[in-house]
Amino acid sequence: MSMLPCGQSPSDGITTTFPSPSAAPPRSFSIEEFRIQTQKLPILKAGPIEQMTEKLGIAPPEMIFGDNFVIIEHVPSRWRIRFNAFGALDRVDKTGETRLKVAYSKEWQQSREDQHDIKEVVKPFDWSYTTDYKGDLAPGSRDFHATTAQIPLELLKRPDPILFFDDVILYEDELADNGITMLSCKIRVMPARLLLLCRFFMRLDNVVVRLRDTRVYVEFGKREIIREYTAKEEAYDKVYEGLAGRRDDVTAVLRDPAQMADLLPVVERTLESVQLGP
Structure with a gap:
């Protein structure tokens, strides 16, 4: 497998240029008509962070794994969904309307100015990096539509063999030592199905605890x-x-x-599906 520029997902037609001189080939696993790819590399260095900051328009988290990604691809239809840090951070509120207006925000701002030598204050935004990220569809991929179909938990509880598994961190921040915010993707592939969980977790001490979970479930035989x-x-x-x-x-x-x-109560839930076969 050829090596790819850092931040570029293989064959998905979407490119961000945060070059890494030693990017290793991603892991790849194929089953039925699907191909799964994952990549885990070290946190970004100063140069790529500056590029990402300019593209996003917001200061980055303390630890950003901008080269990491998870891709699910249906080869015959060229349908792809990709999860990476840039796509998730681009969903963070950049207006500042939903940011947590507490004392910690000042500490956070000072820590970012010290860490990244920011001379001008970045415009207000949700400094907890809360995201409702559901993945990025590649151009030309069929879109999701609302559905009543449920992910079959009973099938996922079966002791089926795990053919492929990966746990990929996308970003993390300690919120000026007042908690934690992090986004990661886990994927496991069984003989007849796969499940991806992209989980955002944020705990701001004495303020709030949040979870934002996106699950992508594929039943290979149904192509749904x-x-x-x-x-x-x-x-x-x-x-x-x-x-x-x-x-x-x-x-x-x-x-x-x-x-x-x-333990946390549900405040929002949506279900969508896409049919890739006849």
Whole structure:
């Protein structure tokens, strides 16, 4: 497999130029008519970060893995969906209307100015990097449409062999040492199906806890793809109080997105699907 420029997904027709001199070939796995590709490289250096900042119009997170991606492709139809840091950060509110207006924002701004030597204050934006990212479709790919079809959890609970698995971090920030915000993608492929989970997790101490989950489910035999987006959120104090009576280590639970997913209430949920075959 040929090496690709950093930030360019193979054969998807979408390019961002954040060059890395030693970009390794992505991992690739094919099954039925589908091809899955993942790439994990170190965090971006100063030059590529400056390029991304200019393109995005907002200051970047502390740790940004701009070369990393996950792609699901249906080869016969050339349908592709890609998940990467640039696409996710481009969905962050850049108006500043939804940013968390608390004291920590000043600490965050100062930390960014110190870290990146920012001479001019970047325009206000959601400094928690909250995103409703659902992936980027390649040009010409059939779009998703609203559906009532559900992801079949009972099939995913079966002890089917895992043929391919990867866990790809896209970005992370400690919010001026007052919490954490992070975005990652996990994908697992079984003989008859696959599931991708793109999870945004944000905990701002004494303020709020958030989850934004995008799941992409593929049933190979049906050539149908279901995409589920779920947003969960709760005030930090309320979550803490709910955990106080448990024997668990409250601090550890608050740092665990998997446990938070079972505790936070749903504030938004959408279901979409796309049919790739006849």
